[in-house]
Amino acid sequence: MESAIEVTDLTKHYGSITAVDGLTFRVARGEFFGLLGPNGAGKTTTIRMLTGLTKPTSGSAKVGGRDCIKESLAVKQKIGVVSEVSNLYNEMSAWDNLMFIGELYGVDKLTRRARAKQLLEAFQLYDRRNDHLLGYSKGMKRRVRIAAALLHSPEVLFLDEPTSGLDVQSSRLIRSIIRELNREGVTVFLTTHYIDEADQLCDRVAIIRQGKIVVEGSPERLKSSLQGEHVVEVAFDRDESSVEMFLRADPNVKEVSKQGDKYQIRTGSPSATIQRVSQFAASNGFEIVTMNTKQPSLEDVFVKCTGLDAVQVERMEFLRAAKGGGQRG
Amino acid sequence: MVNVVDTLSNPPSKSFSGVVGRIACIAKKDARIYYFKPQILGFGILIPAFVYLSFSLGRVIPSDLLIPGLVGMVSLFGASSVEAISVAIEKQTETYELLQVAPVSTTTIVLGKSLAGSAFGIMLSLVTAVGAVVLTGAQIANPFLFAIATIVGAFAFSALGMLFAAAVKDMPTANMSLTALRLPMIFISGVFVPVHALPLPLRVVSFLTPLTYLVDALTGAMTAPSIQLAIDLAVLLTWVVLLQALAVFMLNKKTQF
Numbered sequence: 302m303e304s305a306i307e308v309t310d311l312t313k314h315y316g317s318i319t320a321v322d323g324l325t326f327r328v329a330r331g332e333f334f335g336l337l338g339p340n341g342a343g344k345t346t347t348i349r350m351l352t353g354l355t356k357p358t359s360g361s362a363k364v365g366g367r368d369c370i371k372e373s374l375a376v377k378q379k380i381g382v383v384s385e386v387s388n389l390y391n392e393m394s395a396w397d398n399l400m401f402i403g404e405l406y407g408v409d410k411l412t413r414r415a416r417a418k419q420l421l422e423a424f425q426l427y428d429r430r431n432d433h434l435l436g437y438s439k440g441m442k443r444r445v446r447i448a449a450a451l452l453h454s455p456e457v458l459f460l461d462e463p464t465s466g467l468d469v470q471s472s473r474l475i476r477s478i479i480r481e482l483n484r485e486g487v488t489v490f491l492t493t494h495y496i497d498e499a500d501q502l503c504d505r506v507a508i509i510r511q512g513k514i515v516v517e518g519s520p521e522r523l524k525s526s527l528q529g530e531h532v533v534e535v536a537f538d539r540d541e542s543s544v545e546m547f548l549r550a551d552p553n554v555k556e557v558s559k560q561g562d563k564y565q566i567r568t569g570s571p572s573a574t575i576q577r578v579s580q581f582a583a584s585n586g587f588e589i590v591t592m593n594t595k596q597p598s599l600e601d602v603f604v605k606c607t608g609l610d611a612v613q614v615e616r617m618e619f620l621r622a623a624k625g626g627g628q629r630g
Numbered sequence: 631m632v633n634v635v636d637t638l639s640n641p642p643s644k645s646f647s648g649v650v651g652r653i654a655c656i657a658k659k660d661a662r663i664y665y666f667k668p669q670i671l672g673f674g675i676l677i678p679a680f681v682y683l684s685f686s687l688g689r690v691i692p693s694d695l696l697i698p699g700l701v702g703m704v705s706l707f708g709a710s711s712v713e714a715i716s717v718a719i720e721k722q723t724e725t726y727e728l729l730q731v732a733p734v735s736t737t738t739i740v741l742g743k744s745l746a747g748s749a750f751g752i753m754l755s756l757v758t759a760v761g762a763v764v765l766t767g768a769q770i771a772n773p774f775l776f777a778i779a780t781i782v783g784a785f786a787f788s789a790l791g792m793l794f795a796a797a798v799k800d801m802p803t804a805n806m807s808l809t810a811l812r813l814p815m816i817f818i819s820g821v822f823v824p825v826h827a828l829p830l831p832l833r834v835v836s837f838l839t840p841l842t843y844l845v846d847a848l849t850g851a852m853t854a855p856s857i858q859l860a861i862d863l864a865v866l867l868t869w870v871v872l873l874q875a876l877a878v879f880m881l882n883k884k885t886q887f
Binding site for chain 2: 352353354374375377378380382384386388389390391392393401402404405406407449
């Protein structure tokens with residue numbers, strides 16, 4: 302399949318610090334690709350290099366078949382960029398900001414007016430179009446920022462933490478519009494802290510740690526790589542210290558953690574653990590309020606990949622290699 | 631729902647009309663946002679007004695010394711303040727990144743911003759010149775050359791402001807460092823004291839500032855235009871090119887990290 306983004310051995314050093322270390326990946330045209338990782342993993346540096354904001358130390362990157370350094374203006378005409386900060390002019394209205402951006406991208410007057418109206422309506426901001434952004438909430442500003450990135454109809458949309466710190470309504474609206482854009486054929490490159498968001502939206506994700514991709518694949522494929530791990534979640538009618546001691550004593554149990562009033566039990570044998578928990582409750586007069594098994598989530602994959610446990614990271618790298626090098630289009 | 635895959639016929643960002651359109655677009659935006667900022671009023675208008683009043687009150691200054699010096703100083707403070715403030719604010723609020731991710735080169739950005747700063751300096755200078763002529767009854771021998779010198783000078787000072795703002799981290803530092811350069815500059819560039827009356831070391835330094843050439847060119851245009859005026863304009867144009875190129879270099883160096 303034709304590539305929208307092609308990155309080869311991309312590296313960025315800041316003095317003695319290596320922010321991005323030999324990244325190689327491809328994003329197919331029309332694909333929804335997510336780059337996940339903890340703070341400082343190299344996500345933003347990667348997006349900055351792909352969008353012409355930062356010069357790589359070495360390696361190459363192409364967007365839409367054009368070299369990001371040698372043909373940066375041609376690349377910039379094809380892409381829309383939404384940075385983590387809603388960096389628009391607070392002294393101007395949403396409408397005037399969009400008109401400015403449209404003019405900057407060379408969109409003719411009639412088209413930019415029509416596009417601005419269409420986008421502000423989609424983002425539910427048309428009624429407030431003449432208000433200065435100074436009076437907008439964070440969620441509203443982010444919506445205008447995304448609308449501004451779409452005004453020139455980009456082929457590839459780069460989103461750096463688009464819903465970070467936003468209210469539920471704005472986040473849901475943004476996700477729904479991004480999904481719709483992708484269905485219409487726009488390639489989306491997303492970085493996010495919200496693993497569930499990536500799970501819901503992305504066709505494929507890569508997890509980056511210390512500037513290197515440690516695993517890459519579709520969310521379901523990555524989750525299935527953890528099939529040996531199961532979680533039993535149980536809540537009792539009352540809480541006593543003996544409960545946790547009992548749960549930890551099970552030889553099948555690898556880890557017990559408490560989340561709210563529920564115990565999360567990571568076990569190698571869910572059926573044996575469920576049986577043991579039921580017997581314990583019956584013989585000690587506890588009532589089980591809820592008990593269910595959970596499939597591994599993308600967050601579990603993320604924790605595995607980005608935690609400091611070298612053994613876990615090695616395992617994911619093994620899985621990546623087993624998938625054929627992990628570099629797929 | 632959004633229908634973003636419409637094919638738009640955006641003009642190529644490298645074509646002449648595309649570049650000119652983008653320069654004008656950036657200049658219009660800067661004029662709209664920054665001309666009325668309180669910092670512009672303070673650093674661009676009030677400081678030069680107070681400095682001039684404090685050195686001229688009680689003294690009888692001939693109009694051929696007063697008008698070029700006053701106009702030169704107003705141009706220096708006005709043109710350099712707009713872009714020093716604009717670039718510093720945009721770096722701080724990250725709106726400068728909006729320009730960086732757009733299909734425009736750093737040279738286009740600098741020219742657009744420079745146009746906005748220069749236009750502000752030119753307007754202030756011309757208003758000052760007209761006011762001074764009306765109040766003193768002085769004559770300008772060649773108003774056309776006077777206007778040309780004002781325009782070229784404003785472009786040089788606008789680039790100077792941008793260069794300072796590009797080099798530092800925030801707006802207060804940009805303004806303070808720029809003021810620290812502008813104040814001594816006005817004392818050695820013929821604004822208050824003719825250059826030929828300065829001690830030799832200061833006279834040598836005065837030839838290194840663009841303001842000296844602007845004041846000299848304005849004086850020439852007011853009195854008797856000569857070859858000296860042409861030389862002044864040529865040196866000012868060289869300053870414009872040099873400062874714009876340095877501003878492009880500094881912005882690239884400080885923002886593409």
